[in-house]
Amino acid sequence: MNRIISKDRLAEGIVDLRVEAPVIARKRKAGQFILLRIDETGERIPLTIVDSNPEEGSIRLIIQEVGKTTYSLGELEAGDSIKDIAGPLGKATHIENFGTVVCIGGGIGVAPVYPIAAAMKEAGNRVISIIGARNHDLMIMEEDMKKVSDRLVVATDDGSYGIHGFVTDALQSLIDEGLKIDLVVAIGPVPMMKFTSLLAKKNNLPTIVSLNSVMVDGTGMCGGCRVSVGGKSKFVCVDGPEFDGHEVDYDELTMRQSAYHDMEKEAMDIYHKCKIGRDGEDK
Amino acid sequence: MADEPKKIPDVTKKTVKPKKPKIPRQKMPEQEPLIRAHNFEEVPYGYSIETAMIEASRCIMCKKPKCIHGCPVGIDIPGFIREIRDGNLKKAARIMKQSNALPAICGRVCPQEEQCEIVCVVGIKQEPVAIGRLERFIADWERDQGEIEIPEIAPSTGRKVAIVGAGPAGLTVAGELAKLGHQVTVFEALHKPGGVLMYGIPEFRLPKAIVEAEVDYVRQLGVEFVYNAVIGKYFTLDELMEEEGFHSIFIGSGAGLPYFMNIPGENLIGVYSANEYLTRSNLMKAYDFPNYDTPIIRSKKVAVIGGGNVAMDSARTALRLGADDVYLVYRRSRVEMPARDEEIHHAEEEGIDFRLLTNPIKINGDENGRVKSMTCIKMELGEPDASGRRRPVPIEGSEYEVEVDTVVVAIGNGANPLLPEATPELKTNKWGNILAEDETGLTSMKGIYAGGDIVIGAATVILAMGAGKSASKAMNEYLMSLDV
Numbered sequence: 001m002n003r004i005i006s007k008d009r010l011a012e013g014i015v016d017l018r019v020e021a022p023v024i025a026r027k028r029k030a031g032q033f034i035l036l037r038i039d040e041t042g043e044r045i046p047l048t049i050v051d052s053n054p055e056e057g058s059i060r061l062i063i064q065e066v067g068k069t070t071y072s073l074g075e076l077e078a079g080d081s082i083k084d085i086a087g088p089l090g091k092a093t094h095i096e097n098f099g100t101v102v103c104i105g106g107g108i109g110v111a112p113v114y115p116i117a118a119a120m121k122e123a124g125n126r127v128i129s130i131i132g133a134r135n136h137d138l139m140i141m142e143e144d145m146k147k148v149s150d151r152l153v154v155a156t157d158d159g160s161y162g163i164h165g166f167v168t169d170a171l172q173s174l175i176d177e178g179l180k181i182d183l184v185v186a187i188g189p190v191p192m193m194k195f196t197s198l199l200a201k202k203n204n205l206p207t208i209v210s211l212n213s214v215m216v217d218g219t220g221m222c223g224g225c226r227v228s229v230g231g232k233s234k235f236v237c238v239d240g241p242e243f244d245g246h247e248v249d250y251d252e253l254t255m256r257q258s259a260y261h262d263m264e265k266e267a268m269d270i271y272h273k274c275k276i277g278r279d280g281e282d283k
Numbered sequence: 284m285a286d287e288p289k290k291i292p293d294v295t296k297k298t299v300k301p302k303k304p305k306i307p308r309q310k311m312p313e314q315e316p317l318i319r320a321h322n323f324e325e326v327p328y329g330y331s332i333e334t335a336m337i338e339a340s341r342c343i344m345c346k347k348p349k350c351i352h353g354c355p356v357g358i359d360i361p362g363f364i365r366e367i368r369d370g371n372l373k374k375a376a377r378i379m380k381q382s383n384a385l386p387a388i389c390g391r392v393c394p395q396e397e398q399c400e401i402v403c404v405v406g407i408k409q410e411p412v413a414i415g416r417l418e419r420f421i422a423d424w425e426r427d428q429g430e431i432e433i434p435e436i437a438p439s440t441g442r443k444v445a446i447v448g449a450g451p452a453g454l455t456v457a458g459e460l461a462k463l464g465h466q467v468t469v470f471e472a473l474h475k476p477g478g479v480l481m482y483g484i485p486e487f488r489l490p491k492a493i494v495e496a497e498v499d500y501v502r503q504l505g506v507e508f509v510y511n512a513v514i515g516k517y518f519t520l521d522e523l524m525e526e527e528g529f530h531s532i533f534i535g536s537g538a539g540l541p542y543f544m545n546i547p548g549e550n551l552i553g554v555y556s557a558n559e560y561l562t563r564s565n566l567m568k569a570y571d572f573p574n575y576d577t578p579i580i581r582s583k584k585v586a587v588i589g590g591g592n593v594a595m596d597s598a599r600t601a602l603r604l605g606a607d608d609v610y611l612v613y614r615r616s617r618v619e620m621p622a623r624d625e626e627i628h629h630a631e632e633e634g635i636d637f638r639l640l641t642n643p644i645k646i647n648g649d650e651n652g653r654v655k656s657m658t659c660i661k662m663e664l665g666e667p668d669a670s671g672r673r674r675p676v677p678i679e680g681s682e683y684e685v686e687v688d689t690v691v692v693a694i695g696n697g698a699n700p701l702l703p704e705a706t707p708e709l710k711t712n713k714w715g716n717i718l719a720e721d722e723t724g725l726t727s728m729k730g731i732y733a734g735g736d737i738v739i740g741a742a743t744v745i746l747a748m749g750a751g752k753s754a755s756k757a758m759n760e761y762l763m764s765l766d767v
Contacts, residue, residue, distance in 0.1 A: 023517055037474055043567060043576040044474075068576060084474040086511035216567065216577075217482075219472050219513055220699055222559035223541045228550060233543065238700060252550055255652035259552045263578035270573055 002036075002082040005058050010140040011133075013065045014108065015074045022057030024049070024087045030095060030119035031210065031242055034059070034087030035218040038072050042083065045069050046215045046237075048112035049088060062111035062140070068267040089218045090241045093208075097124040099182035102174065103149070104130045104167050104196055106188025110141045112210055113187040118148040120185075126150050128179070130170040132188075136161035168195050181205050186245060190254045197245035207245030211236050214259060227253050308410035309338040316632035320602045323486040323570060326629060330420040332372075339368035341405060342412045349402035350414060355749025356389075356455070358382045360399055360414055367417055376425040377432060379418065384458035384504075385451065385497045385748065387426060388480055390419025391489050393745045394623050426496050433503050437464035442762040445470060445529040447514045447702070450478020451744045452535030452735030454501050455751030456758065461504040463759050468529075470512040475566065478537050479736075480744065482566040483558070485596050487603065491565070515705035520731060530765055531758050534717060534726070534733035535751065538741055539699030543692055544588065548646030553580055553654035557589070557597045557693035564600050579604065582689035586610045586657050588643055589693035590620035591741075595627060597691045598635045609635050610685065614642040614662050614675040638685075640664070642677065646690055656684045695741050702737075716740055724754030732758055 001020070008016040024034060028049045035044045051060040065071045076082070093116050101120045105113035110131045121127045129149040133139040134157045146152050154162030155170045163170050167188070174181070184207040186196040193209045200207040213225040213236045220238035227234055228249035234240065311327040313319070319326055330338065342364045350360040359378050366375035379386050395415035403411035425431060442465045446453040449471035461467045475481050477494045502508065514520070514536070523529045541556035543549050555563075560579070563569040567577035585601040587594050590613035601609045611630065613620060616639050620627060631637065638659070645658040661681035664673035698715035710718045710727035717726055717733045724732040734750030736742060 027517065041568075041575045043578075084511050086472065086474070086513060086517075088516055089513065216559060216562050217473060219701060220540045221482075221538065221696075222562050223543070223556040224559045226550060233550065235540065238540070252652075256550065256552060258651070259580070260578040263572065263581075267573050267576060267578075 025052040028088040029092035031093030032088035037084040106192035109188030132167035194250035209245040320633040387422035449476035452747035459755035538696040594693035723757030
């Protein structure tokens with residue numbers, strides 16, 4: 001169960017896994033996620049289902065190494081297994097032919113925006129995608145995005161590739177071109193979603209964002225993932241993960257994401273120390 | 284004794300029946316309050332064989348025992364107590380298992396004082412027989428012997444049953460139907476079985492090894508478990524019936540979305556639902572961080588809101604996680620508290636600071652969005668409300684602030700929307716609870732039954748098991764009426 005079929009590194013700190021999960025591969029829809037627990041002592045973390053191959057019975061997960069669990073996932077190799085995978089969870093993206101949809105992925109956010117872009121394209125939309133990264137080396141999934149987009153715009157913060165600037169600058173230039181945009185889908189770090197939504201709002205563009213909050217069970221039972229949307233508390237796991245980008249309280253979300261920073265750091269420190277110790281023994 | 288000839292009373296002698304010395308209800312030894320408040324080990328140690336036999340001898344073996352009717356799953360209580368009294372422990376365990384697959388759990392978490400023990404005839408003049416403690420004793424004894432007796436399983440009926448949720452209701456249905464020869468598969472959303480027994484009730488009240496052992500018993504009856512399977516998402520009910528070949532389904536998906544108070548500051552860091560707080564600590568073992576990866580805030584001053592068993596569990600967990608001060612904030616008075624007396628008593632002994640007739644009105648945060656205090660208002664009791672309890676009314680101008688870094692909200696749960704959302708033909712009431720017939724648990728869909736918290740809202744483990752028990756009877760009849 002949950003065996004890793006293949007593993008690639010897309011960039012420094014970003015891992016691409018194909019994992020055996022036949023039922024989820026068959027059932028999942030764009031926008032949904034899984035919760036995984038790497039081993040018996042692991043915590044449960046949510047990850048977007050980037051893609052699936054029902055024939056092979058596999059799902060694709062893309063992971064950025066930021067903490068103990070994600071670094072440990074990065075250490076797994078083809079043939080290893082993940083202890084638990086539950087899904088598909090969350091509401092699927094509302095897909096229809098809106099007309100022109102701009103799909104924006106910032107950093108690791110390209111991974112979750114990819115299945116939505118693919119489904120939007122499939123539904124007959126004209127899909128214009130913007131993907132951004134800090135620099136060219138960290139840019140991921142460019143070829144994947146090209147395949148599901150009528151047009152792909154790339155941007156880097158340092159100008160090492162594509163437009164020199166943020167994804168918001170790229171969106172601004174599309175707006176300046178006089179392009180008629182029917183829907184914006186933006187996924188990435190919270191500030192990126194916040195500023196993309198602000199820009200979209202200024203131009204009266206409906207915007208969907210997908211949120212990644214702290215979760216435990218993922219079925220609505222614990223409420224740890226709650227966010228304020230339009231002044232009301234919503235549970236990302238069952239009410240989301242997608243919400244109206246103009247209604248989300250991003251500052252509260254940023255704050256709530258920091259709930260365990262000190263303990264996450266502590267876990268990382270121990271993890272690094274163990275790694276050093278183990279590498280020492282290997283030699 | 285039926286074989287012995289009846290003694291003919293000797294009427295020539297004026298006899299005075301010697302008064303039997305009254306044996307007091309036997310106590311269970313417990314960990315000292317101030318020691319146990321800092322560890323997660325179980326609070327009571329349980330009876331020794333000797334104590335259990337003494338306690339069992341207090342039962343007067345009523346001809347028409349009321350206790351059996353007081354038990355939602357109808358255990359033959361005098362039957363198993365007689366065997367304990369006579370030292371036939373194996374037989375006692377067998378009698379109990381006939382009606383209850385989870386006795387070590389029930390012996391610990393059932394509110395016996397409102398079920399079997401409240402109707403105990405001994406209890407009229409003395410304290411009732413400690414039925415719960417005896418149940419716990421015999422279950423623990425059998426487990427400690429290392430060999431659990433598996434009852435005879437009926438030959439396979441060829442009927443397949445799916446159970447949604449491996450909590451008390453689902454486990455009961457699974458065990459009952461497996462014994463009758465049906466092929467049972469339990470789909471559990473989490474990565475471990477037990478439902479609330481695993482994620483909700485803390486280790487110090489219900490050790491998880493005991494839950495696992497009793498689940499293992501159900502497994503040995505032939506029940507298969509599938510984890511990480513959120514029904515409604517992983518499979519829909521229709522798919523289970525039409526594609527996966529199940530003939531009937533029991534839904535025991537349990538408690539749903541936790542209620543919050545809708546007061547300002549509830550999304551600050553440090554505000555938890557009791558479900559989250561307990562799940563982190565129990566299921567994910569956050570109390571053993573960093574050996575386990577799941578974190579939980581290292582609180583110093585904790586306020587728990589609510590007056591039920593879950594509130595008591597949360598407050599006592601907070602102490603064990605290292606809090607110096609734990610307040611239990613409840614808007615009514617002590618007599619209205621829904622928690623069991625024993626739980627309230629344990630919490631008080633361990634030093635929980637009860638703030639009764641007090642209602643939170645605001646949670647205040649610091650510049651990093653972390654809880655720093657809670658503003659409360661004092662309450663007084665007015666006229667009775669719809670629940671029959673006197674309605675708490677705020678006393679104007681009585682607001683005060685208490686310094687806390689964590690707030691745990693334990694005021695109940697609404698229904699989980701996942702399954703009804705995925706199954707529009709499954710009828711629910713206005714609160715989202717699944718509509719099911721009282722006697723049978725039958726829902727609005729043919730062959731689909733439901734019971735436990737998803738039907739009645741938050742209740743007790745044993746009520747969920749009772750619902751499972753009656754549903755399993757109806758399901759068996761339904762299954763056997765099918766041509767397979």
